[in-house]
Amino acid sequence: MNDAYGPDSDWCLMVVMMVMMIPLLQRSHRRKRTKSIEDDEEGHLVYHNGDMLRARYEIIGTLGEGAFGKVVECLDHSKVALKIIKNIERYREAALSEVDVLERINSLDEEKTFACVRMLDWFDHHGHICIVFELLGLSTYDFLKENGFMPFSLNQIRCMADQIFRAVQFLHRNKLTHTDLKPENILFVDSNYDMKYNFKMKRDERTLKRLDVKVVDFGNATYDHEHHTSVVSTRHYRAPEVILELGWNQACDVWSLGCILIEFYLGLTLFQTHDSKEHLAMMERVLGPIPAHLLQKARKRRYVHHDKLDWDEHSSAGRYVRKHCKPLKQYMSSKTPEHELLFDLLQKMMEYDSSKRITLEQAIGHPFFNPIRKERNQ
Missing domain, CATH: 1.10.510.10 (Transferase(Phosphotransferase) domain 1)
Structure with a gap:
C-alpha cells in the first residue's frame, strides 16, 4: 500500500482508515443532505465533496485509499490532509498511539528543524479518531x-x-x-x-x-x-x-x-x-x-x-x-x-x-x- 498525504498520489496512504456508521455529516451551504450517511460495503464512509467534519473541515476531494481506509483533502482556511480511523478498538488504539508519538515529536521540535510531518489537530468524531496533517506533495x-x-x-x-x-x-x-x-x-x-x-x-x-x-x-x-x-x-x-x-x-x-x-x-x-x-x-x-x-x-x-x-x-x-x-x-x-x-x-x-x-x-x-x-x- 502506498502512503502519502499528497494531493496527486495514485495510492497515497499509510494507515488511513475507513469510517463505520458515522452519523450525519454537516453539509456546506452549497449542498444539503436530507438523509443519514451510511458506509459502503467495504466499510468506507460514503461522503461527497462539500461535506463538513466537525463543522470545520470541508471535504474537497479524496487523496488516496488503502486497506484500512481513506485520506481526504479538506479546507480549513488552507488545505490539509485528514486521516479518518475505523471505529474498531484496535485501530483506535493504534491511532491514539500515533497521536501520542506525533504530539511528542512535534513538541520536541517546535522550531521545525527536523523533516517529520506536522500534526495540526486531532479529534474523536463519534468513535472515529481523525488526525489532521499538513498537506504535502507526492511520495x-x-x-x-x-x-x-x-x-x-x-x-x-x-x-x-x-x-x-x-x-x-x-x-x-x-x-x-x-x-x-x-x-x-x-x-x-x-x-x-x-x-x-x-x-x-x-x-x-x-x-x-x-x-x-x-x-x-x-x-x-x-x-x-x-x-x-x-x-x-x-x-x-x-x-x-x-x-x-x-x-x-x-x-x-x-x-x-x-x-x-x-x-x-x-x-x-x-x-x-x-x-x-x-x-x-x-x-x-x-x-x-x-x-x-x-x-x-x-x-x-x-x-x-x-x-x-x-x-x-x-x-x-x-x-x-x-x-x-x-x-x-x-x-x-x-x-x-x-x-x-x-x-x-x-x-x-x-x-x-x-x-x-x-x-x-x-x-x-x-x-x-x-x-x-x-x-x-x-
Whole structure:
C-alpha cells in the first residue's frame, strides 16, 4: 500500500482508515443532505465533496485509499490532509498511539528543524479518531513512478538523504524506532517540477523544483521500552535480523534507509520478492554470505542448514535470484569518487550484524555528505 498525504498520489496512504456508521455529516451551504450517511460495503464512509467534519473541515476531494481506509483533502482556511480511523478498538488504539508519538515529536521540535510531518489537530468524531496533517506533495515512490522510474541524481539523493537521516536520527535520540521506512513514507513538501528533455535517455524528464522532504506514517513507531513485535517493516525494506527473528532495534531503520537510497539510485526496488528465504538469498547475492554466528542464533531454523542459508542456487528460484540480483558494487553507474562514497555508505548501512551497522549519527558524518557540510560552513 502506498502512503502519502499528497494531493496527486495514485495510492497515497499509510494507515488511513475507513469510517463505520458515522452519523450525519454537516453539509456546506452549497449542498444539503436530507438523509443519514451510511458506509459502503467495504466499510468506507460514503461522503461527497462539500461535506463538513466537525463543522470545520470541508471535504474537497479524496487523496488516496488503502486497506484500512481513506485520506481526504479538506479546507480549513488552507488545505490539509485528514486521516479518518475505523471505529474498531484496535485501530483506535493504534491511532491514539500515533497521536501520542506525533504530539511528542512535534513538541520536541517546535522550531521545525527536523523533516517529520506536522500534526495540526486531532479529534474523536463519534468513535472515529481523525488526525489532521499538513498537506504535502507526492511520495518519493509516486514521483519515481510518474517519472518512468528514472533514478534520482547523486546530488538529489544526497540532499534528500541528509534530511531523512537527520529526521530519523531525531526519532532515535528520543528513543523511537520508525519501523516502516520506505519511499511511500517519504513525501516531497512540494512535488512541482519542470519538464526537460533528457538527450541521453531520449525522453522527457521531470525535474523537481524543490527537494524538501518529510517522513510520514508514525502508526508503527515503537518506543525503546515498548513491546517489539516480531515482524516489522514492509517486506522489501525489512532488515535480516527481523526476518531471522534475532530481535531488532533502531538499526532496522538504518537498513531500511540503505534500501531506500539504492532504490533512489536505481529507480527500482533492490530486493523485489515476497518470500523470506528468497529475500535472504537475494541479500547474499548482493552483500555476500550471511555470517554463520547470525544464522546459528536464528529462530527461523527452516532457513538454515549446517549454519548456512538453506538455498539451492541451481533451482528455478536460485536462477531467478542470480538473474535479478548482482553484487552491490556492480550496481554502480559510475566509478567516480562520489559514487564510490555513496556505495561505501550503503555497504555500512546494509551490514548484516545490527551491532556493527553504522548509526545514523555516524552516517550523517560520512564523507558522502561533505559537499553539504561545506555548503553549510560557507
